[in-house]
Amino acid sequence: MQSGxxxxxxxxxxxxxxxxxxxxxxxxxxxxxADWFSAAIGRxxxxxxxxxxxxxxxxxxxxxxxxxxxxxxxxxxxxxTLKAGIQSQRGSLAVEFLEVVSTMLKAVVFYLIGVGxxxxxxxxxxxxxxxxxxxxxxxxxxxxxxxxxxxGVTFLEHFVRWQDPVETLYFAGAFALAGGALVFFQxxxxxxxxxxxxxxxxxxxxxxxxxxxxxxxxxEEEEVERAAEVTESKAEGKIKSQEDAG
Numbered sequence: 021m022q023s024g025x026x027x028x029x030x031x032x033x034x035x036x037x038x039x040x041x042x043x044x045x046x047x048x049x050x051x052x053x054a055d056w057f058s059a060a061i062g063r064x065x066x067x068x069x070x071x072x073x074x075x076x077x078x079x080x081x082x083x084x085x086x087x088x089x090x091x092x093x094x095x096x097x098x099x100x101t102l103k104a105g106i107q108s109q110r111g112s113l114a115v116e117f118l119e120v121v122s123t124m125l126k127a128v129v130f131y132l133i134g135v136g137x138x139x140x141x142x143x144x145x146x147x148x149x150x151x152x153x154x155x156x157x158x159x160x161x162x163x164x165x166x167x168x169x170x171x172g173v174t175f176l177e178h179f180v181r182w183q184d185p186v187e188t189l190y191f192a193g194a195f196a197l198a199g200g201a202l203v204f205f206q207x208x209x210x211x212x213x214x215x216x217x218x219x220x221x222x223x224x225x226x227x228x229x230x231x232x233x234x235x236x237x238x239x240e241e242e243e244v245e246r247a248a249e250v251t252e253s254k255a256e257g258k259i260k261s262q263e264d265a266g
Contacts, residue, residue, distance in 0.1 A: 068141040075134040082127035090120045118177045125170045132162055144237035149225035157209060164202050171199050 093116045136159040139148035153159050175195045178188050221243055228234040
């Protein structure tokens, strides 16, 4: 009797220790299925290609117009110089060439917007990384810098003409207000760019771009880890500053 009870107790212990699903259970392992709607929303980023193509076409058009304007200005200036002497070009020559510079700077603005949007939404480029444009904040900083230069060149055109001192003074005040507001906005948002914008990453992108002709930007694991560390340190700094302020 005792020898028969032993195996029964052992079998009872074995059966009670089972934690797996029952033979008749219909439970299935969890499957990670992709959400088709999220995938479709993610694919909508390619709509930005329409804006990229349009902006780059505007940029190329401005570059071509600036080139034609420069050639035309050079031809007219030398023609007038050889015909009437260098005195005929005094004052007006600088204004005409400043218009060429202003057109080229406007083309640069559109070009930065085009390549910046492509790198941010479609595929990262070594070009934008070498220029320090790796986020929308970086892109707006670069655009504001070029706009401030355009304002300065435009004011210089009116200053060289000096046709109406009062109008030039009004231009100076308007440009000072606009430029001051842009510079103030740039100073306030300085340092709030991307965490991946690092000197070694920019240098590596420039080397791959200019020495090896590699346009595609490859994001290394070290950059991601360092970006995470920088983000955590910024968050800790904000928490500390808030605690100190409290």
